[in-house]
Amino acid sequence: MKRTAVLYTAGFAVAAALFFIAAAHGASGKHVLKIATLAPEGSAWMNLFDEINTDIMQQTDNRVRFRVYAGGVLGDEEDVMRKMFVGQVHGAVVTASSLTRILPDMDVLQVPFLFQNYEEVDYLLSKMDAYFRDSMDKNGYVMLGWSEGGFIRLMSTVPVVTIEDLRKAKVWVWAQAPMTRAIFKEMGVSGIPLSMPDVLVGLQTGLVDVVYAPPAGAISLQWFTKTKYITNVPLMYITGIIIVKKNVFDQLPTDDQAIVRASFNRQQERMKKTVRAENRSALQVMTGSGIQLLEVSKEEIEKFKKITDRAIQQPGSASFPQETLIQVTAHLEVFRKEKP
Structure with missing residues (x-):
């Protein structure tokens, strides 16, 4: 009986996987690639993605198209990754963490x-792009492109200009970001974990009073409507990638695969510039609406950097190998020396 149950479960899993793979490949020979993203409908990113989708449909005579589940309708990134692993969606646009x-x-x-600055971002990604794409391919995923997020800042309902201010505050921490949790822990900040779709409610109810996001993200997610201050320190750069499961992508005819890749590559630079411009504009919109921009002393920034350095050395705090950090740092040191 036990053996029968195991065989049944295994058989069901295989059948389910085959079903979802087949769902990407219709009987008419047309392919619908389902992907999910937290980016809201109407955002600059989604508008550009719609253009890419239209371009792909036109060039493939409607043989290939994307169906995008935007705005977190399928849940937070952890939920989306889980759905992708079991085949409920074929791909995702997710942050690096x-x-x-x-x-x-x-x-x-x-x-x-x-x-x-962004110059350093562009330099490093140009150096590491092939490595990341090849590594994703070896792990069963096709990387179609980078998804620009931008530099995040703290946004709050109370002034935050020191680490002590953070310790006294109710700070949101994204559940999918173990490195951020480790840094807050090293800092002595008790972060309040929430999924991204729950953050606005957290601000509305007072559950949290400090959040963090790129300016454009704060506007599209409506977080800025519940904050009074922006701490003017670009803490970290947020990037993500657009990925599709390799076993699904490989079902596309070879010519159509090339069309999809080329379409994303053509729009990559435009997408990056658009999102960066949107972030600059969003910061102006927020300060223009009365949100106060707070400056932080160099001493406090140095304290934050030292805490970060200690935190990422702790076992389990960062998922990346230290060798990768050494490689990345070496690239940036070369760029900084060469830059006039």
């Missing part, structure tokens, strides 16, 4: 204060 189960090295990109 959510990819630790697939490629832990990605999380290195979100070390606080790693980048000083």
Whole structure:
């Protein structure tokens, strides 16, 4: 009986996997790739993705198209990753911290204060792009492109300009970000874990009074409507990637695979510039609406950096290998020396 149950369960799992793979490949020879993202409908990112989708449909004579579940309708990134693993969606647009189960090295990109500006971001990604794409491929995923997020800042209902201010506050911590949790712990901050779709309610009810996001994200998620202050320190760069399961992508005809890749590559630079411009504009909108921009002393920033350095050295705090951090740091040191 036990053996029968095991065989039944295994058989069901195989059948379910085959069903979801087949769902991407219709009987008419058309392919619908289902992907999920937290990006809201109407955001600059979603508008550009819609253009990419239209371009792909036109070039493939409607043989290939994407169906996007936007705005977190399928849950937070952890939920989306789970659905992707079992085949309920074929791909996702997720931040680097959510990819630790697939490629832990990605999380290195979100070390606080790693980048000083966008020039450094662009340089490093150009150096590491092939490595990340090849590594994703080896792990069973096709990386279609980078998803620009931008530099995050603290946003709050109470002034935050020192580490002591953070210790006294009710600070949100994203459940999918173990490195951030480790840094807050080292800092003596008791973070309040919430999924991203629950943060707005947390602000509305007073459950949290400090959150963090790129400016454009804070506007599209409506967090800015419940905050009074922005701490003017770009803490970390948020990036994500657009991925599709390799066993699904490989079902596309070879020519159509090339069309999909080329379409994303063509729009990559435009997508990056659009999101960066949107972040600059969003910061102006927020300060123009009465939200106060708070400056932080160099001494406090140095304290934060030292705490970060200690935290990411702790076992289990960062998913990426230290060798990857050394490689990334070496690239950035070369760039800083060469920059006039």
